[in-house]
Amino acid sequence: MADTDVSPVPDFTRTLRLDGKAVIVFGAGQGIGRQAAHAVKQAGADVICVDLHHDAATRVAAEVGGAAIACDVTQREAVEDCFAQAECLMPGRLRGIIDIVGEARLTTLDAATDALWQSQFDIVTKHAFLVTQVGSALLRGNGGGAISFVGSLSGRRMLTKQSIYGPAKAALHHLVQCAAFELAGQGIRVNAVAPGFVHTPRMDRMVSEAKWREIESAIPVGKAAASYEIAQVLLFLTSDMASYVTGQIIGMDGGLATGTPLPVLF
Numbered sequence: 001m002a003d004t005d006v007s008p009v010p011d012f013t014r015t016l017r018l019d020g021k022a023v024i025v026f027g028a029g030q031g032i033g034r035q036a037a038h039a040v041k042q043a044g045a046d047v048i049c050v051d052l053h054h055d056a057a058t059r060v061a062a063e064v065g066g067a068a069i070a071c072d073v074t075q076r077e078a079v080e081d082c083f084a085q086a087e088c089l090m091p092g093r094l095r096g097i098i099d100i101v102g103e104a105r106l107t108t109l110d111a112a113t114d115a116l117w118q119s120q121f122d123i124v125t126k127h128a129f130l131v132t133q134v135g136s137a138l139l140r141g142n143g144g145g146a147i148s149f150v151g152s153l154s155g156r157r158m159l160t161k162q163s164i165y166g167p168a169k170a171a172l173h174h175l176v177q178c179a180a181f182e183l184a185g186q187g188i189r190v191n192a193v194a195p196g197f198v199h200t201p202r203m204d205r206m207v208s209e210a211k212w213r214e215i216e217s218a219i220p221v222g223k224a225a226a227s228y229e230i231a232q233v234l235l236f237l238t239s240d241m242a243s244y245v246t247g248q249i250i251g252m253d254g255g256l257a258t259g260t261p262l263p264v265l266f
């Protein structure tokens, strides 16, 4: 018979708390980013809301009682300036980075152009490289932290008309693994969630009701995700509840990655 287990038992619910910490959210202006800003705020963090659009960053910052910064996260100088501002606003306290920026531009290979390839890799992958490189230096100085991105099912399996977006998300997933390996010894965890289909303001503008019904009928759980459901897992990844989780791409696709056949969606 085994010896009695006397290993300490933590207060599990407290490990989700972020009291005293600051978290910066890139793409906080709507959808998943806005929900993520609320999630980390409710867990006790002070929040810095960053968005390309100043008014959107300011609106969400007001909702969560945080700070707002306007920044094009695809540009190195802007990212460097953004983290410098974050350090001035909340000195020594930045411990979490959530970057949800990304956008699918659908195309067939035939219609694809060099310019589209470049812009997709900028908006899907390049900013993650910049945020990881510049942000990890700040986290390191503050005693470590967590960096979390939003990948995609499209980076894990073929989806129609995603022959540039898919490879760009696959590259983002791979960057997460490389960064997680390099930064693990510095107390920095790097992960991503990989959604399938999410009701975000942008997607709801783009996709008709009829198309949503077609998409949702192909998803094993029978519905697309709500933005807050993605934010829940971003909160988990940012918190000490995920203290042993790094280098992971967490599928959030309602079962689609199981290999479920999909209709031609777009």
Ligand SMILES: NC(=O)c1ccc[n+]([C@@H]2O[C@H](COP(=O)([O-])OP(=O)(O)OC[C@H]3O[C@@H](n4cnc5c(N)ncnc54)[C@H](O)[C@@H]3O)[C@@H](O)[C@H]2O)c1
Residues within 6 Å of the ligand: 026, 027, 028, 029, 030, 031, 032, 033, 050, 051, 052, 053, 056, 071, 072, 073, 074, 100, 101, 102, 103, 104, 150, 151, 152, 153, 194, 195, 196, 197, 198, 199, 200, 201, 202, 203
């Ligand atoms: N919605 C879906 O069905 C779905 C599915 C899989 C993956 N994703 C991924 O989820 C993430 C969020 O998608 P979404 O539909 O919520 O996006 P969204 O367009 O609703 O939100 C993105 C936010 O980022 C901001 N932003 C855009 N470019 C920026 C830049 N250069 N610098 C700073 N901020 C910028 C936008 O202003 C916006 O507020 C993306 O990475 C997307 O690829 C979405």
